[in-house]
Structure formats: C-alpha cells, structure tokens
Amino acid sequence: MFSRTIISRQLLRQTSSIAARPAAARPAFSTPQPTSLLFRRLLSDQTRQAIDKAVGSAPVVLFMKGTPETPQCGFSRASIQVLGLQGVDPDKFAAFNVLEDSELREGIKEYSDWPTIPQLYVDKEFVGGCDIIVSMHQSGELAKLLDEKRVLVKEEGEAEGAKTE
Amino acid sequence: MADQSITEDSIKAALADRLKAIHVEVQDMSGGCGQAFTTLIVSPEFAGKNSLKRHRLVNAALKDEIALIHAWTARCQTPDEWARDKAASGGPEGPSFEGTSDGKVTGVDQ
Numbered sequence: 081m082f083s084r085t086i087i088s089r090q091l092l093r094q095t096s097s098i099a100a101r102p103a104a105a106r107p108a109f110s111t112p113q114p115t116s117l118l119f120r121r122l123l124s125d126q127t128r129q130a131i132d133k134a135v136g137s138a139p140v141v142l143f144m145k146g147t148p149e150t151p152q153c154g155f156s157r158a159s160i161q162v163l164g165l166q167g168v169d170p171d172k173f174a175a176f177n178v179l180e181d182s183e184l185r186e187g188i189k190e191y192s193d194w195p196t197i198p199q200l201y202v203d204k205e206f207v208g209g210c211d212i213i214v215s216m217h218q219s220g221e222l223a224k225l226l227d228e229k230r231v232l233v234k235e236e237g238e239a240e241g242a243k244t245e
Numbered sequence: 246m247a248d249q250s251i252t253e254d255s256i257k258a259a260l261a262d263r264l265k266a267i268h269v270e271v272q273d274m275s276g277g278c279g280q281a282f283t284t285l286i287v288s289p290e291f292a293g294k295n296s297l298k299r300h301r302l303v304n305a306a307l308k309d310e311i312a313l314i315h316a317w318t319a320r321c322q323t324p325d326e327w328a329r330d331k332a333a334s335g336g337p338e339g340p341s342f343e344g345t346s347d348g349k350v351t352g353v354d355q
Contacts, residue, residue: 155316195304195311211318212296 082134082184084174127187134184135201138174139231143188144198148175155210159198162217172231203229251310256282263306264288267324274316281316287327296321 135141140163146152148160163173178185178197185197192199192206200207202225207213216222226232253271260266268287275281291299299321304311311317322330 153316155318193301193304195308196317206297208297208300211320212300215296215320 082130082176082181084134084137084176123187123190127183128191131184131187131191134174134176135204139172139203139229140168140174140226141201142173142175142198143178143184143201144175145177145179147177152179153197155196156198159200159210159213162213162222163200166217166223166226167232168226169231169233202226202231251282251313253282256284256307256310259307259310260284260286260288260303264290264302268327280314282314283316283318285320285322287322287324289324291321292323292325 134143142148142156142159142163144151144153144156144159146156151157151160160175176184178188188197188199189195194206194209196209198210198213200209200213207225208216213222216225253273256271257269260269264286266286266288268285270285272283273281274283286303290302294302300319303319303321307317
C-alpha cells in the first residue's frame with residue numbers, strides 16, 4: 081500500500097505552510113524486482129491493485145507532489161488549498177505523495193489516463209488535475225459536487241466561517 | 246516522437262493542427278528551459294464537452310509534448326465562450342496563472 085496522509089482539520093483549513101511534519105511512517109510500496117525500462121511503462125496488476133486501493137481509501141483522494149503540509153509543487157499546493165477552502169472533511173480525505181514512490185508516480189498517470197500530478201478523485205471517480213479543480217472551484221461546481229457527496233465538514237460551533245468566497 | 250525542444254511556437258502549431266484551435270495563447274513560464282507552459286486554447290472541438298473531456302482532448306493531442314514538460318496548464322474554451330469572456334472582461338484574459346507564484350512555476354527543478 082502507498083502511504084496515506086491524513087491531515088488534521090486545522091491543517092486542511094489553513095493549508096499554507098506549517099513546519100515540515102512529514103507524513104507518518106510509510107510502508108514501502110513493494111517493488112519485487114528491478115524492472116526493465118520497457119516494463120516500467122506498463123501498469124502491472126500489482127500496481128493497479130495498489131492504486132485501486134488508494135483511490136478507494138477515502139471519499140476524497142488527492143495524488144500530489146509532497147504532503148498537504150508541505151506541497152512540493154505549486155499545482156499541488158493550489159489544489160490542496162482549494163480543498164481546504166471548500167471545507168473538505170479531513171476524516172474523508174487522504175493524500176498520497178507520488179514523490180515517495182516512483183511506481184505510484186508513473187502508475188497513476190496511466191491509471192487515470194492523465195499526464196500530470198496532482199490528480200483528484202471523489203468517490204473513486206477521477207475529477208481532474210489542478211486546472212480543473214481550480215476552475216470548478218471558481219464556478220461553484222466543486223462545492224456542489226463535494227456537497228452532494230457529503231464530504232464537507234459540518235458547520236459546527238467552530239468559527240472561521242469563511243469556507244469559500 | 247516530439248523532439249526535445251518544445252517551444253511556444255511548436256505547441257501553437259500542434260494545437261492548431263490537431264485540435265483545429267482557432268486561437269492559442271502560450272506562455273513559457275519556465276524562464277527558458279522549456280519545461281513549463283500555460284495556455285489558453287480556443288477550439289470549436291470543445292463544444293458540448295465538459296472540462297474534463299476538453300482537457301483529455303488536449304492531453305491526447307499533446308501527449309508527447311506534455312510528457313516532456315514539467316508544468317502544463319490549460320484553459321480550454323469554445324469560440325463562443327472565448328468571445329463572451331472577452332466581451333465581459335473588456336479584453337483577452339490570457340492563460341491561467343494558477344499554480345505559479347508571480348507567474349513563475351515553482352518546483353520545476355523537482
């Protein structure tokens with residue numbers, strides 16, 4: 081299994097940068113044998129199954145470069161910020177750092193038929209990359225989708241009411 | 246295969262050719278290394294397609310190119326949407342600067 085980052089409510093709310101606290105222990109994604117270059121381009125059953133599992137590990141799943149706390153790329157940062165602004169419930173969210181695992185990094189591109197990272201899945205369905213996440217955020221489509229899928233934090237006492245603008 | 250040098254012009258030409266784009270704006274955000282581009286693509290082929298399908302069209306049309314670059318951003322509009330946006334904003338809006346800081350892509354050397 082790929083390591084999954086679960087982030088605190090607080091963090092998702094204000095995802096800017098907080099001191100580096102890398103994701104918890106990571107059981108290495110097992111790579112049985114060094115594979116040839118030719119082989120690496122094909123998505124093995126094993127990788128596919130591991131990605132299936134990752135995609136199904138939470139209602140909202142983001143494959144990104146770096147962690148939510150310390151994104152390693154502007155596009156991943158923008159995406160995690162949008163999810164934070166939308167008020168995605170951290171209990172329903174998982175992030176996978178593709179930089180930790182080259183097999184995941186290449187495999188997810190083929191799995192989703194999408195050439196870039198980050199990639200967002202909601203209820204196991206591919207939503208898109210950063211451009212799509214941001215434009216859906218701006219158009220209100222993302223709020224609608226996340227609301228329909230019931231993955232947003234419920235408004236409780238907790239101040240900081242501004243979820244979106 | 247695409248050769249190693251991907252430029253604003255080669256991207257424009259490819260999009261005009263393969264997607265019948267009537268208007269393409271490309272900006273090289275990499276500072277010259279040719280690894281980061283942000284684009285506005287206007288093509289009638291986007292009509293009736295949602296955002297994901299439009300991006301998939303572009304990804305397919307530029308498969309080799311995108312594989313070689315680090316950062317790729319696209320806004321995909323139909324001619325009608327483009328005209329409407331232009332009218333609304335009083336001028337062309339240009340490509341998206343999402344994922345950049347001050348117009349430069351971060352993490353390119355990752």
